[in-house]
Amino acid sequence: MLTLKDFQTARQNLASVIHTTSLERSSTFSQLSDNEVFLKMENLQKTGSFKIRGAYNKIATLSPEERKRGVIAASAGNHAQGVAYGAKRMGIPCTIVMPEGAPLTKVEATTGYGAKVVLHGPNYDAAYQYALQLQEANGMTFVHAFNDAAVIAGQGTISLEIMEQLPDVDVIVTPIGGGGLAAGVAMAAKLLKPDIQVIGVEASGAASMLASLRAGQVHTLEYVETIADGIQVKRPGDLTFDLVRQYVDDVVTVDDDQITKAILLLMERSKLVVEGAGAVGLAAVLDQKIAGKGKKVTVLLSGGNVDVNLLSKIIERGLVEAGRYLRLVTTVPDRPGVLLTMAKIFAEEKSNVISIHHHRMGERIVLGQAEVEVNLETRDRKHIQRILKRLGDAGFTYTIR
Structure with a gap:
């Protein structure tokens, strides 16, 4: 059994090695969640994660x-x-x-x-x-990634920092993969402040801890798939399972679309690059999965090591999820003026045309018709619905891709 002294000793071991990462209030995320949201920026830690x-x-x-x-x-x-x-x-x-x-x-x-x-x-x-x-x-x-007492003690040093930076914190929201971070953060926090609430967040495509808690014992998932590769774990640790069951108040899940939206918002509003596993906590807060309002909520951004190629896909997916991007394909009569009619609708609706591809030949295209693929920058889902309605009223049939 770990004690407070173990966490304090771990902090001494780490004193000359790690950064004491910032804990900053976000006005944007506070407004969106009806809580006071503080971001613990372990994405800016040495090596890019906690x-x-x-x-x-x-x-x-x-x-x-x-x-x-x-x-x-x-x-x-x-x-x-x-x-x-x-x-x-x-x-x-x-x-x-x-x-x-x-x-x-x-x-x-x-x-x-x-x-x-x-x-x-x-x-x-x-x-x-x-x-x-x-x-x-x-x-x-x-050196186990999570199922080890010394590793758990090291992760729990985050809570020692949080308690100094925000002594009246009400809730800590932490990602869960194998459980080492959640176990350490929750145990250290509750040793210092027994009434604090700790919420763990898993990706719905790899919710092995939640499945284990429901089963009452460590459970292995047959298949896991999520963009949050850092928490894509089929089986949590035996030690971490016991500690999470004892010290974490609730475990919730978020899907990949919610995670991508959180990543995109962190980039746009906070100028922070956060990987999928690091963004699950904010995704849960924004999706109102943390009960209560007006609380001081610390969201742990656990890492920022995201592959650039994956990031570009995440950004595109996040834009689609937020209604900021529309790709559609329509078949039109192959005659002068048709594209102008379509472009006029886009211009009047003030949507930005990223690209238009006009094809006269193809397996699906019959003589006298053309296929048009359009990529648009839009403002939100209502904006998209307005554009689609005008296209329909003008006689265009389309497929969204």
Whole structure:
């Protein structure tokens, strides 16, 4: 059982290594949620996420013999960078097993810290099993991503900072993957302030902790899929499950569309780049999944390591979800003036035309007709509905893509 002293010792171990990240009130998100929303910016932490806290604290507790054998870990990316950074700082050999589909930026960053990276399997769970095989074969010390007391103690140092930065905080909202962050944050917070409420948030496509809580025991999901790769875990830890069950007040889920919307809003309104796993807490707040109004709510932005290619897709998806982007295809008579009629509607509705593609030939196009694909920048869903109504009134039939 962890004690407050364990969290305080972890903080001492980390004092010269990590940033004390900012906790800033967001007027925009406070207004949108009817609460006072404060953002804890672990996306600006060293290595780009909170994971360095638990990883470094674990490595700091290793014996000289364990350090000599080197360390190994499995990770979708953020824990990998934390372990690699800590191992390099202490001069310890380090091997990291990552899923084959891990974001390139996270792979490159991990190798940049001096770790040997092995890509294996489609997800974290497969990488984890292979890392265990390598650990057994080579005698290295395993640094678990979440199911370890020293790792949990390191993650809980976030709550020590929050309590100093905002002593009258009412609610802390934290992401949940394997449960190390949620367990550490919740336990440390409640040791300092027993009446505080802690809410955990999972991606609906990888809600293994919620499934375990409902089953009353650790449960393994058959399949997980979410853009929040940092919390895409089939099975939570045994230790983290017990701590989450004891200290986390509620666990809710958000879907990928809600996550993309939160990422986009953080970029637009707060000028912050946050990865999918880091944005789930804000997504839950904005979707009114946190009960009550007028509370001081701290939302933990757990990481900002997002692949640029994925980010472009997230932005496009977020724009579509928010009604800010419309792509439609229509078949029109192939005669002069038709495109002008369509363009006039777009101009009068003050929608910005990103592109228009006009095709006279194709399998679906009959003689005398043309297919027009239009990409529009729009203001919101009401704006889109107004444009579509005018197109329909003008005799255009269309398909939204």
